[in-house]
Amino acid sequence: MLCASPSFASAAMSMASSSSPPVSRFAGLAHRTTTTLRYDQRPLPCSFTTGIQKKMRYPITTASADSPRPKSYKEVTKPFRQMFAREISTHSKDSDISIAKVLLYIAAEDEAFLAFNREIDALYFTRERGNIQDQSDPSETDSDEQQLLLQLDGKSIPEWLRELDAISKQVEEELVSRGIINSSCHSLQVLEAVNTVLFDMRGFERIPTCLNEDPNHFYLHSVLNSRCSSAFLFNVIYIEVCQRLGVPIVGARVGEDFLVWPKTENPEELFQVTTTTSGKSLFATVNGECVDDPKSMASELTGESLLDFAVATNRDIISIALSNLIRVHWRRASKPTPGQMLTAPLSELNNFRISNFPLLRPQDLRLAIAAAERLLILEPNNWIVRRELGMMYYYVRQCRDAIFELSICIANFAIGEEEAKELEIFVEKLHRIFSLMSPLDSDRLAVH
Known part of the structure; x- marks a missing residue:
């Protein structure tokens, strides 16, 4: 067994003290780009439609270039994530946890994310057409109480x-x-x-x-x-x-x-x-x-x-449900790159390049990330899920979050020597990429 070096432990601690920015990253771009399309939030033609309907009243508005920037999708999904965490953590007896409630909270969070994407997509569509009528921020029209009225296929x-x-x-x-x-x-x-x-x-x-x-x-x-x-x-x-x-x-x-x-x-x-x-x-x-x-x-x-x-x-049953969601959303996310394994970069360290990102469907990838984040709330000591989450953060170019999660795997868990070595090398490369990234590069990678 290989013990973690102090540098990785300190790296994990330092990363924990710094909050990640509320921005997303491009997924699946083979070259640097300055395009302003919001790939992480704009639904793609190939992405699935769940049939979930919403009662959140996001008005489809238009705005000028000087309008306030819409909130992050994390702010929209936060109430449902909190409901999930509360149901998991407040019951001391396992039998008191409602499986049905938790699974519905999971669905509500994912639908809030999809609904936010649809609204942002509509907002950018009207901006692109140059039809400026309103300078309001659509995401500011909903209170937490209104978000809790979200309907799933027409029912609360x-x-x-x-x-x-x-x-x-x-x-x-x-x-x-x-x-x-x-x-x-x-x-x-x-x-x-x-x-x-x-x-x-x-x-x-x-x-x-x-x-x-x-x-x-x-x-x-x-x-x-x-x-x-x-x-x-x-x-x-x-x-x-x-x-x-x-x-x-x-x-x-x-x-x-x-x-x-x-x-x-x-x-x-x-x-x-x-x-x-x-x-x-x-x-x-x-x-x-x-x-x-x-x-x-x-x-x-x-x-x-x-x-x-x-x-x-x-x-355990909730864990299986979340693992299934990670699997199905990752499969959909990786369809443009058939056979892409989630941990593939760890076995391709000699060919590691920032330009080698596989083409992935960003919306499906975000849903897989959300499932992994929830699973870590349920099983914080599951290092395999933490590693998978770190790799998915890497795919969406959230280098800071990827370094944090992977460093925890190295520092806090007794993993195999070969696996630990791969993670150490990978994290070192991420550190170099992140340190060399200029503010302009960060803006190009970020989804605003």
């Missing part, structure tokens, strides 16, 4: 939570129609009723993970609205609905999959095929095709082997 966060309540109520009605009293029914009967409501009555569809590149399938409100979901979020809905019905559901990572099942004294009954589950076991019906896929670890499970897995906590 409390309304989406009530949507989960409505599903639970519908399951109760289904149980009654079968002559089953909820207070005395077996957990398997509840799951069968949940399956009927989700699949048959509401038409939910589980999208195989290998085919899933649509970010909408990774946001809870989008899944509840479109009824198409990643396998992971589908199982989160199972947990939330059954929790409201008083049926404890547990889950665990099994290879690449996240599987759920009810707490039961006889787990073997989960794998029995019944007439009510269409020729499949209840475990397979709940968890989808991965249980029947011979390439998946889930296909090898038995009732006895379930007992060997560590049950995921609420924090």
Whole structure:
């Protein structure tokens, strides 16, 4: 193991004491440019549309060149980041953390970012057309209270939570129609009723993970609205609905999959095929095709082997959700450069040049960064996530933030000798680039 040198520890401390500027950086430019286009905030034609609607009243205005500069997107998303952090930090018991609330706060922050981009894009469009009517700053029209009215697909966060309540109520009605009293029914009967409501009555569809590149399938409100979901979020809905019905559901990572099942004294009954589950076991019906896929670890499970897995906590489940968002947004960000690995520059130190930035989609990259930042709030000692965040800061040319995060990895964590050496060399090169960067260079790289 390689210990960090004092210089890197001091570098991390010095970086912590200096606040990063509220500006973004160009991503994916192969040469220096003085263009004034706001690449980090202007939505690209290839970027996805989440279908999320907003109630924040950003008026589409025009402005002169002397108008006040719009606020940073960080100021717009700050309330939702604070709500996320508060839900994570204020509950001493893991079971008190609301998974659904946290996932909706995540979606609200990302939509606030996208809404801000759309408004800035409209503002610059009117400026480019030379139609000067108003010199107001659109971002100054919204208070924090107004931002909290943000709507996701036409509903507020409390309304989406009530949507989960409505599903639970519908399951109760289904149980009654079968002559089953909820207070005395077996957990398997509840799951069968949940399956009927989700699949048959509401038409939910589980999208195989290998085919899933649509970010909408990774946001809870989008899944509840479109009824198409990643396998992971589908199982989160199972947990939330059954929790409201008083049926404890547990889950665990099994290879690449996240599987759920009810707490039961006889787990073997989960794998029995019944007439009510269409020729499949209840475990397979709940968890989808991965249980029947011979390439998946889930296909090898038995009732006895379930007992060997560590049950995921609420924090673990939120961590998986954020990791999925990092993955899907990075894949979209790197589509213009197929095969681009997030940590590729660490293995290409001999060819390291400031002009060697890969072409990346900046909006998707910013969404991946936001997911990594939130994951570090949840898991501050996860050095791998911190390294990935540092590399993404590098891609958007936030050298100061990249140096800070990567220096922490070197100074505070017992990482492998080879990995530490790569990070040391990379950080040294970033220091040289940052020290040689003139104010003019900084302006050229910055997104104002």
